[in-house]
Amino acid sequence: xxxxxxxxxxxxxxxxxxxxxxxxxxxxxxxxxxxxxxxxxxxxxxxxxxxxxxxxxxxxxxxxxxxxxxxxxxxxxxxxxxxxxxxxxxxxxxxxxxxxxxxxxxxxxxxxxxxxxxxxxxxxxxxxxxxxxxxxxxxxxxxxxxxxxxxxxxxxxxxxxxxxxxxxxxxxxxxxxxxxxxxxxxxxxxxxxxxxxxxxxxxxxxxxxxxxxxxxxxxxxxxxxxxxxxxxxxxxxxxxxxxxxxxxxxxxxxxxxxxxxxxxxxxxxxxxxxxxxxxxxxxxxxxxxxxxxxxxxxxxxxxxxxxxxxxxxxxxxxxxxxxxxxxxxxxxxxxxxxxxxxxxxxxxxxxxxxxxxxxxxxxxxxxxxxxxxxxxxxxxxxxxxxxxxxxxxxxxxxxxxxxxxxxxxxxxxxxxxxxxxxxxxxxxxxxxx
Amino acid sequence: xxxxxxxxxxxxxxxxxxxxxxxxxxxxxxxxxxxxxxxxxxxxxxxxxxxxxxxxxxxxxxxxxxxxxxxxxxxxxxxxxxxxxxxxxxxxxxxxxxxxxxxxxxxxxxxxxxxxxxxxxxxxxxxxxxxxxxxxxxxxxxxxxxxxxxxxxxxxxxxxxxxxxxxxxxxxxxxxxxxxxxxxxxxxxxxxxxxxxxxxxxxxxxxxxxxxxxxxxxxxxxxxxxxxxxxxxxxxxxxxxxxxxxxxxxxxxxxxxxxxxxxxxxxxxxxxxxxxxxxxxxxxxxxxxxxxxxxxxxxxxxxxxxxxxxxxxxxxxxxxxxxxxxxxxxxxxxxxxxxxxxxxxxxxxxxxxxxxxxxxxxxxxxxxxxxxxxxxxxxxxxxxxxxxxxxxxxxxxxxxxxxxxxxxxxxxxxxxxxxxxxxxxxxxxxxxx
Numbered sequence: 004x005x006x007x008x009x010x011x012x013x014x015x016x017x018x019x020x021x022x023x024x025x026x027x028x029x030x031x032x033x034x035x036x037x038x039x040x041x042x043x044x045x046x047x048x049x050x051x052x053x054x055x056x057x058x059x060x061x062x063x064x065x066x067x068x069x070x071x072x073x074x075x076x077x078x079x080x081x082x083x084x085x086x087x088x089x090x091x092x093x094x095x096x097x098x099x100x101x102x103x104x105x106x107x108x109x110x111x112x113x114x115x116x117x118x119x120x121x122x123x124x125x126x127x128x129x130x131x132x133x134x135x136x137x138x139x140x141x142x143x144x145x146x147x148x149x150x151x152x153x154x155x156x157x158x159x160x161x162x163x164x165x166x167x168x169x170x171x172x173x174x175x176x177x178x179x180x181x182x183x184x185x186x187x188x189x190x191x192x193x194x195x196x197x198x199x200x201x202x203x204x205x206x207x208x209x210x211x212x213x214x215x216x217x218x219x220x221x222x223x224x225x226x227x228x229x230x231x232x233x234x235x236x237x238x239x240x241x242x243x244x245x246x247x248x249x250x251x252x253x254x255x256x257x258x259x260x261x262x263x264x265x266x267x268x269x270x271x272x273x274x275x276x277x278x279x280x281x282x283x284x285x286x287x288x289x290x291x292x293x294x295x296x297x298x299x300x301x302x303x304x305x306x307x308x309x310x311x312x313x314x315x316x317x318x319x320x321x322x323x324x325x326x327x328x329x330x331x332x333x334x335x336x337x338x339x340x341x342x343x344x345x346x347x348x349x350x351x352x353x354x355x356x357x358x359x360x361x362x363x364x365x366x367x368x369x370x371x372x373x374x375x376x377x378x379x380x381x382x383x384x385x386x387x388x389x390x391x392x393x394x395x396x397x398x399x400x401x402x403x404x405x406x407x408x409x410x411x412x413x414x415x416x417x418x419x420x421x422x423x424x425x426x427x428x429x430x431x432x433x434x435x436x
Numbered sequence: 437x438x439x440x441x442x443x444x445x446x447x448x449x450x451x452x453x454x455x456x457x458x459x460x461x462x463x464x465x466x467x468x469x470x471x472x473x474x475x476x477x478x479x480x481x482x483x484x485x486x487x488x489x490x491x492x493x494x495x496x497x498x499x500x501x502x503x504x505x506x507x508x509x510x511x512x513x514x515x516x517x518x519x520x521x522x523x524x525x526x527x528x529x530x531x532x533x534x535x536x537x538x539x540x541x542x543x544x545x546x547x548x549x550x551x552x553x554x555x556x557x558x559x560x561x562x563x564x565x566x567x568x569x570x571x572x573x574x575x576x577x578x579x580x581x582x583x584x585x586x587x588x589x590x591x592x593x594x595x596x597x598x599x600x601x602x603x604x605x606x607x608x609x610x611x612x613x614x615x616x617x618x619x620x621x622x623x624x625x626x627x628x629x630x631x632x633x634x635x636x637x638x639x640x641x642x643x644x645x646x647x648x649x650x651x652x653x654x655x656x657x658x659x660x661x662x663x664x665x666x667x668x669x670x671x672x673x674x675x676x677x678x679x680x681x682x683x684x685x686x687x688x689x690x691x692x693x694x695x696x697x698x699x700x701x702x703x704x705x706x707x708x709x710x711x712x713x714x715x716x717x718x719x720x721x722x723x724x725x726x727x728x729x730x731x732x733x734x735x736x737x738x739x740x741x742x743x744x745x746x747x748x749x750x751x752x753x754x755x756x757x758x759x760x761x762x763x764x765x766x767x768x769x770x771x772x773x774x775x776x777x778x779x780x781x782x783x784x785x786x787x788x789x790x791x792x793x794x795x796x797x798x799x800x801x802x803x804x805x806x807x808x809x810x811x812x813x814x815x816x817x818x819x820x821x822x823x824x825x826x827x828x829x830x831x832x833x834x835x836x837x838x839x840x841x842x843x844x845x846x847x848x849x850x851x852x853x854x855x856x857x858x859x860x861x862x863x864x865x866x867x868x869x
Contacts, residue, residue, distance in 0.1 A: 099728040100681065146730040217686035237685065239731070248533065248840035251720035252670065252745055252813035253650035256710045258836065263721060267703035274697050277689045287684035288696060290731045291724070295532040297579040298672070298723045298741035299813075300839045308731035312685055380685035380732075403691065406733045407681035
């Protein structure tokens with residue numbers, strides 16, 4: 004066990020730090036929006052260009068780049084022939100008009116950290132037990148193709164490959180077509196994970212990810228590093244509210260089966276549910292589409308995506324029941340039918356305790372402030388922690404803004420986070436996790 | 437004044453009736469949907485094909501077809517050189533997945549009626565005082581290009597030509613471009629109406645329109661003909677609900693400015709308003725669009741179209757005030773801003789009493805059941821009644837279904853309505869209105 008700053012393998016370095024910030028500025032030009040955000044939805048031209056840039060960056064530094072069968076992008080560097088890999092990364096895709104830090108920072112930090120480790124272990128060839136790999140997971144955001152965390156979901160066996168590849172966007176394009184058009188769909192897998200992902204050959208020893216917090220706890224408390232020790236569970240639903248198309252002027256209120264009225268009652272019921280449980284339950288509806296969506300036509304159908312999130316799986320079960328009761332009341336009140344089309348659930352879980360401890364020691368050794376945090380948002384690490392020892396780190400997000408163009412993290416926090424990630428990965432590569 | 441069935445100029449005729457139904461079946465193939473409706477939004481290819489078919493039908497029977505500067509389509513037949521025209525028609529455009537009767541029946545009934553009058557007056561050349569014209573108004577529905585009743589709105593000076601021609605659909609195409617592409621945009625006007633529409637030259641003596649009821653009063657009462665004696669007033673609004681884009685998982689409920697939550701509260705408030713006033717107020721929201729509309733993003737903005745309709749202008753004023761108070765409460769409750777982007781209003785009005793009387797006598801002479809009705813929906817006649825003596829007739833609509841693919845009117849009612857329209861137009865052509 005290491006203690007004290009004299010044990011740091013790869014100390015912070017002004018040249019490396021400047022390169023990180025410069026690369027982040029360059030990368031943020033892919034899909035840049037006027038308001039300072041990015042729009043790089045999964046497997047669009049902008050996402051493809053950014054991936055291409057990352058490939059070049061990695062290849063220039065001696066990494067071997069390859070894609071697996073669901074378009075996850077890996078940069079591999081072998082230190083110990085035949086040994087498993089320490090994997091680190093996040094995702095480069097964004098929400099529509101999203102922020103430039105969400106995911107992208109984690110991929111770039113991982114690439115820089117691994118590159119610093121490559122230099123270090125070339126000078127210390129006996130120190131490493133494992134090999135190094137960077138990953139850019141496909142479609143973490145789930146805006147163009149649903150659900151979210153799709154690439155890591157397939158990687159960890161939670162979604163079948165076929166289901167993912169045949170998923171369509173609103174224009175009817177499949178994931179397989181979109182990735183094929185970019186020439187970013189591998190014919191084989193890269194890694195073998197459990198019995199569901201057997202084609203690869205390489206093994207994963209452990210995984211680390213760094214991300215902006217997307218909440219304001221660290222920012223409010225003035226703490227630099229967050230150690231994610233657990234995640235909220237989530238229930239996600241797709242529902243259809245089915246009514247009957249009619250003329251808005253001529254149809255008496257009593258005769259209406261107004262799908263949009265029913266959907267609006269559902270949105271309000273969802274918020275009432277959150278208010279009832281206090282801050283331990285988050286409920287949201289971010290996507291709602293009206294058919295036919297004409298000003299003088301009572302809507303015949305509305306499609307909605309809902310989510311419920313909580314730290315307590317039991318509370319989620321309760322909330323789910325309460326929502327069903329609210330739906331039954333809405334069906335009567337608005338004279339509509341509410342159909343559940345899809346449900347997706349992930350339970351709340353703790354992150355690898357040894358990973359939390361390891362990163363905690365690194366942060367202390369570097370003399371940086373830290374606190375444990377619980378993530379409400381899902382991340383690729385939420386999938387990875389269930390199959391390999393995993394570390395998840397947060398840096399502060401100013402005012403907690405996320406999934407928005409004004410998402411912001413200070414450069415110094417980006418640098419500190421990368422230093423922490425580098426040192427954590429070094430200890431992982433030497434077998435401390 | 438005529439009384440008794442012996443005064444009927446153009447009695448019902450099995451050959452003419454069969455031709456009407458056959459033509460209606462043919463016309464309903466333009467933009468036909470699988471579920472038995474039509475989709476022929478204004479100035480689309482389907483609308484254009486239907487208009488082309490009507491042109492051929494009219495030209496084959498000796499009418500001269502021309503378009504005015506906003507794409508209203510006229511078929512003119514001169515009986516009395518230099519005299520004003522009796523005009524009859526409705527609109528061929530439809531809602532998305534709309535019914536096949538709404539508007540289309542009125543145009544075809546007018547064409548058949550005018551053609552029967554042409555035959556009759558060629559045999560009785562001294563009887564007519566006025567000339568005959570059929571009209572297919574541009575964009576009555578207002579679904580692709582807003583607002584509704586656009587062609588008759590320009591014709592009657594309620595909308596300026598320039599405003600109409602520069603209106604864009606959701607793809608950014610203007611009315612002028614869409615009509616120009618179909619080659620259905622005239623360089624000059626056809627008729628002169630008041631001082632706002634001076635280019636035409638021809639004068640309108642009076643106007644008649646027949647339409648399905650789009651309500652269930654006639655169907656429920658078992659009455660064949662409705663005489664429209666008044667129209668409901670309407671307030672139409674476009675509003676934006678402005679919030680702040682955020683992550684649905686990570687953002688605490690208290691920190692959200694959820695535009696979709698605000699919009700949903702507005703839809704519910706709108707329905708509550710209707711419930712408060714009973715059946716004398718109709719309120720609707722049929723169009724609602726969410727930005728960015730992603731399942732894991734709290735919406736930053738929602739655009740909505742609302743309408744309030746009532747028989748009482750005073751009640752509309754009250755409801756408008758109540759709605760404003762509700763909006764102010766919603767702004768506080770959801771922490772959003774509600775912006776009014778557009779408002780459009782038409783006051784409730786009576787139809788030409790002499791027109792109601794004339795058509796009532798015709799219906800009695802034909803021995804058909806009738807009752808007076810008030811229209812809640814707007815029609816092109818709602819515009820026309822303010823500039824020339826106007827008759828508006830309804831035939832029953834089974835179960836009051838409208839703006840939906842299962843809209844249905846019995847063939848016999850289509851035939852009877854056309855007989856009533858024919859005889860009413862004959863008396864109008866002879867100067868009785």
